Amino acid sequence: MAxxxxxxxxxxxxPGCIVCDACEGECPEVFDVQEETCVIRPEAxxxxxxxxxxxxxxxxxxxxxxxxxxxxxxxxxGPEPWAGQEEAAAAAAPAAGGGGGGGAAKKAGPVIPxxxxxxxxxxxxxxxxxxxxxxxxxxxxxxxxxAKVSAEIIASALPGDAPPxxxxxxxxxxxxxxxxxxxxxxxxxxxxLTRREATSVAAGTAALLxxxxxxxxxxxATMGGALQSYLVPKLTKEPPSSFKAxxxxxxPDDGVYEQFKGSQQVWIVRQKGxxxxxxxxxxxxxxxxxxxxxxxxxxxxxxxxxxxxxGVNFEGPAPRPLERFKISLEGDTIVVDKAVKYRAELNxxxxxxxxxxx
Amino acid sequence: xxxxxxxxxxxxxSSNLEWFKELVNRFSVPEISLPLFFLPxxxxxxxxxxxxTRPLFAGTLLxxxxxxxxxxxxxxENYRAIVMKPDNVPITMMLLGxxxxxxxxxxxxxxxxxxxxxxxxxIEEDKDDKVLVWPDLVYTExxxxxxxxxxxIVWSVLLPAPLESPANPAGPPNPxxxxxxxxxxxxxxxxxxxxxxxxxxxxxxxxxxxAMPYIDTNxxxxxxxxxxxxxxxxxxxxxxxxxxxxxxIVFGTFLRGPNWNFFGPFQYWDAHLQVPLTNVNLxxxxxxxxxxxxxxxxxYVREIVGIVFVFLWICVLPYALARTVMRKMYEQLGSVRFxxxxxxxxxxxxxxxxxxxxWTMHLKYFVNLPEINLNL
Numbered sequence: 001m002a003x004x005x006x007x008x009x010x011x012x013x014x015p016g017c018i019v020c021d022a023c024e025g026e027c028p029e030v031f032d033v034q035e036e037t038c039v040i041r042p043e044a045x046x047x048x049x050x051x052x053x054x055x056x057x058x059x060x061x062x063x064x065x066x067x068x069x070x071x072x073x074x075x076x077x078g079p080e081p082w083a084g085q086e087e088a089a090a091a092a093a094p095a096a097g098g099g100g101g102g103g104a105a106k107k108a109g110p111v112i113p114x115x116x117x118x119x120x121x122x123x124x125x126x127x128x129x130x131x132x133x134x135x136x137x138x139x140x141x142x143x144x145x146x147a148k149v150s151a152e153i154i155a156s157a158l159p160g161d162a163p164p165x166x167x168x169x170x171x172x173x174x175x176x177x178x179x180x181x182x183x184x185x186x187x188x189x190x191x192x193l194t195r196r197e198a199t200s201v202a203a204g205t206a207a208l209l210x211x212x213x214x215x216x217x218x219x220x221a222t223m224g225g226a227l228q229s230y231l232v233p234k235l236t237k238e239p240p241s242s243f244k245a246x247x248x249x250x251x252p253d254d255g256v257y258e259q260f261k262g263s264q265q266v267w268i269v270r271q272k273g274x275x276x277x278x279x280x281x282x283x284x285x286x287x288x289x290x291x292x293x294x295x296x297x298x299x300x301x302x303x304x305x306x307x308x309x310x311g312v313n314f315e316g317p318a319p320r321p322l323e324r325f326k327i328s329l330e331g332d333t334i335v336v337d338k339a340v341k342y343r344a345e346l347n348x349x350x351x352x353x354x355x356x357x358x
Numbered sequence: 359x360x361x362x363x364x365x366x367x368x369x370x371x372s373s374n375l376e377w378f379k380e381l382v383n384r385f386s387v388p389e390i391s392l393p394l395f396f397l398p399x400x401x402x403x404x405x406x407x408x409x410x411t412r413p414l415f416a417g418t419l420l421x422x423x424x425x426x427x428x429x430x431x432x433x434x435e436n437y438r439a440i441v442m443k444p445d446n447v448p449i450t451m452m453l454l455g456x457x458x459x460x461x462x463x464x465x466x467x468x469x470x471x472x473x474x475x476x477x478x479x480x481i482e483e484d485k486d487d488k489v490l491v492w493p494d495l496v497y498t499e500x501x502x503x504x505x506x507x508x509x510x511i512v513w514s515v516l517l518p519a520p521l522e523s524p525a526n527p528a529g530p531p532n533p534x535x536x537x538x539x540x541x542x543x544x545x546x547x548x549x550x551x552x553x554x555x556x557x558x559x560x561x562x563x564x565x566x567x568x569a570m571p572y573i574d575t576n577x578x579x580x581x582x583x584x585x586x587x588x589x590x591x592x593x594x595x596x597x598x599x600x601x602x603x604x605x606x607i608v609f610g611t612f613l614r615g616p617n618w619n620f621f622g623p624f625q626y627w628d629a630h631l632q633v634p635l636t637n638v639n640l641x642x643x644x645x646x647x648x649x650x651x652x653x654x655x656x657x658y659v660r661e662i663v664g665i666v667f668v669f670l671w672i673c674v675l676p677y678a679l680a681r682t683v684m685r686k687m688y689e690q691l692g693s694v695r696f697x698x699x700x701x702x703x704x705x706x707x708x709x710x711x712x713x714x715x716x717w718t719m720h721l722k723y724f725v726n727l728p729e730i731n732l733n734l
Contacts, residue, residue: 262528280527283728285552288530290617294630301532303548304618306635315635316618317548320728345728 005080006073008054009047013038014068022063027056031069055082241339247332248358251275256291256309266325266336267291271309276355277325277336278311284318298322312344320345326353375433383622388609389717396605403460404593407585408472411465420457427453434624440612444517448538449611456604466583474586482582532616532629541610542603548618549712551723551733559709563598566702573699575691590687594703602709637720640664657729664725668734671708676700 011030017038023031030044030053043049050057054073061069243264251257257268265288267278280288287302297314298307305316312321326340334356342354349355385391403410410416427450431438440446470480489495522531536544546555578587585592615621616629638646644663645653654660676697680688688696715721725734 258528262526265527285547285556287534288527290530290532292617292630295632299617301530301534301617303544304635315637317550317722319551319723319726319733343728 003079004075004077006054007051007076008057008071009050009074010072011040011044011050011057012070013040014070016066016068018066020065022065023060023069026060026063027053029053030057031060051076052082242335242337245277245327245334245336248275248329248334248356250334251358256293258291260336261288264336264338266338268334268336269309269311270358273358274355275327275334275358276311277327279323279325279338279341281323282318283313283320283322284316324349324354327356328353329356379434379622379624383625386613386622387620388613388713392601392605392713396601400597400601403464404585404589404596407464408468411461411468413465416461416465423457430623436626437612437623440623444520445535445538446611447513447517449607452538452604452607456600463583464585467585470582470584471586474584480582533614533618535610535614538607538611541614542606545606545610545614546709549709549716553731554734559705562702562705566706569698569702573691573695575695598706602706635720637716637722639722639726640667640724641726643719643721657727661725661727664723664734668724671704672701675704 013031019033019035019037021033023038024033030040030050032039032041044053050071057069057071061067061071243260245260245266245268251268251270254270254272257270260266260268261280265280267280269276269278282289282300282302282305284300284303284305287300289298289300289305289307292299296309298309298311300306300316300318303317305313305318307313307318307322310321311324313319321344324342324344326337326342328335328337340353342348342351385395410419427441431441441450466481470482473480489498535541543555543560546559549555550559574591576588576591578584579591612623613620615625615627616631617633619631619633619635621627621631639661640663641653641660645651645660658665679700680693680696684696684700691699712721712724723733725732727733
């Protein structure tokens with residue numbers, strides 16, 4: 001069976017190009033990266049043009065990060081015509097790359113092979129030219145003399161230990177690495193500004209940045225202040241914990257007196273010669289029970305806890321009796337202090353202050 | 359119009375159906391209805407799933423349910439007031455929705471289980487239910503969005519939001535009911551301390567749901583409906599969801615009245631109904647009834663029985679299960695997975711246990727240590 005190989009007869013770009021310049025770096029004869037997308041150069045629409053460039057197109061398609069480069073191949077008899085070139089390039093690459101390491105470190109930079117251009121390097125050089133022409137779109141854009149970039153310029157621009165790989169060389173070609181000139185200068189060149197203009201733009205940018213960061217700082221400071229006054233309020237409403245509950249004569253009979261239920265959350269209970277102040281908060285989940293006089297019990301509407309008139313729990317889920325508040329006499333006025341609590345399960349009922357003998 | 363028709367029907371029907379209402383009222387108290395109705399129903403649902411999911415059978419069940427559920431509105435005004443309260447409309451929707459989803463899942467499972475037994479391909483293998491995002495999914499979502507918005511707008515116009523007067527600490531509503539979706543939690547709170555029923559148990563529901571995909575290493579049932587291959591998992595899940603959540607929501611909606619007492623669905627909500635509910639702690643049962651001695655003064659000695667019981671239940675029972683009835687599962691899952699599962703399981707089982715003990719023995723708490731705010 002005769003030897004065959006594949007040659008590309010048609011190449012196109014599917015939607016989704018991210019304009020990354022990678023394909024143009026690999027094969028500038030075919031791909032033209034424009035501002036918004038990448039297109040196939042008109043001359044590359046022909047099969048005769050693309051067939052010899054098959055390896056470069058395949059390299060571009062494989063190098064495309066979004067894989068939008070598509071191509072169609074035919075089978076051609078005979079060995080690959082470019083096979084020798086590839087091997088030559090492969091042989092040249094390590095030789096050139098040796099500049100960075102070992103005893104050869106004294107070299108100024110990687111050696112760019114001269115003579116008939118390796119397809120890769122030829123591509124890179126034309127990339128530089130293409131890139132230069134592309135940036136000539138706007139009226140104010142200064143023409144960048146990259147068209148004259150030669151192998152020597154590239155070599156001198158590259159860092160000493162840079163491998164002569166396509167990416168670095170492409171950066172040289174597209175102006176990212178250039179002999180001489182600071183970064184700022186290159187930016188100015190790109191934007192087509194003079195030094196004076198650039199200075200004023202920089203001043204304007206600095207002013208805008210100051211305003212922006214100032215606004216952020218002011219906003220944060222305001223929020224911090226708000227948070228601070230929220231955490232440390234200047235005014236706190238703390239109603240006095242104790243209140244006057246009338247005289248003993250206001251509670252003549254045994255029973256539950258509800259006049260302070262709404263305002264103070266306290267029941268005053270008189271039972272068997274004792275007067276005490278019960279909290280209206282259910283000891284189960286904090287609902288407010290109702291006093292059911294006919295049944296002589298407090299009954300919670302939330303989960304059905306029940307308490308006897310003395311506050312002791314007897315039904316439902318409440319785990320402990322209602323709490324008592326401190327009750328005392330000032331002259332003949334009853335004073336209830338809600339800051340002091342007496343809990344039955346801690347054996348605090350019966351302590352002085354938990355009840356008044358009447 | 360609708361309500362006047364119902365009232366007319368009520369006048370016609372109320373006279374001779376008193377025996378029926380009385381029967382339902384007596385039967386609906388949870389200590390009777392849960393063991394004699396809901397649990398047998400749950401068992402039937404699982405055992406006879408190939409029978410009741412047949413479309414004709416299921417349709418008949420739906421008709422019967424609707425006749426009882428909606429027809430009862432005509433014969434009793436108390437029940438009608440509950441069902442027609444705007445707050446409770448979601449309950450009706452929930453019951454029908456849960457019923458439909460149960461039927462759908464078990465129907466698919468019944469067909470699949472028959473096919474597996476006969477060696478035929480599953481339903482899911484016959485059809486390719488992949489759809490394109492555009493336009494299929496986006497259009498479906500758009501249509502659903504429009505329908506949902508329409509339903510919400512019409513609903514909010516027809517049924518006014520049940521707003522009440524400003525909160526008054528001196529007179530809370532009686533009964534004070536949580537939103538309908540929390541009624542299951544509120545029912546749990548009747549049997550437990552708020553720390554347990556409000557924090558620990560809901561927390562373990564959530565950790566259990568989180569742990570489920572890590573515990574469950576069984577690949578069966580992935581991507582297809584089946585019951586025969588996943589009996590334990592589906593039974594435990596449905597017990598928790600149907601009995602311990604949906605049924606408790608139904609109890610909270612239809613049966614809990616003033617003072618959180620139980621009322622039949624056709625019973626008048628009398629705020630002064632006398633219900634003997636006095637309950638006692640395990641310590642009082644042990645020291646008082648069993649040993650006939652006064653309660654020890656030291657609270658930890660007093661509660662020792664409850665502490666030992668809870669320790670046995672939570673710590674020793676999973677170990678015992680791993681050594682006996684669940685030995686095979688323990689070997690399949692490995693110790694970490696098994697104990698995570700088993701602890702969630704025994705904690706979940708504490709709820710029905712506590713409910714049964716409350717109804718039968720008037721048990722309040724296993725451990726009652728208000729001294730340190732620990733009640734179980």
